[in-house]
Amino acid sequence: MKTCHRFTSIKADFEQDIRFLCGHAERHQGAASAKTSWKNAVSVKRNMARALNRHLERCPECG
Numbered sequence: 001m002k003t004c005h006r007f008t009s010i011k012a013d014f015e016q017d018i019r020f021l022c023g024h025a026e027r028h029q030g031a032a033s034a035k036t037s038w039k040n041a042v043s044v045k046r047n048m049a050r051a052l053n054r055h056l057e058r059c060p061e062c063g
Contacts, residue, residue: 004061007052014048 021041028034056062 002062003056004059006059007055007062010051010055011048014044014051017044018048 018041021037021044025034025037025041028037
């Protein structure tokens with residue numbers, strides 16, 4: 001599937017946030033902040049899926 005520059009940009013931004021949150025969770029295992037970061041990473045993954053699906057539905061270049 002061919003996608004536009006905006007799709008790639010949206011995905012890269014979300015993936016950067018996910019990497020940051022997962023990295024924090026790994027570095028601080030056992031701490032309450034690690035658990036929170038992990039939960040936030042799962043939430044961001046869900047939001048990324050929604051955002052990319054919304055983009056695919058509306059973008060004439062990707063659709």
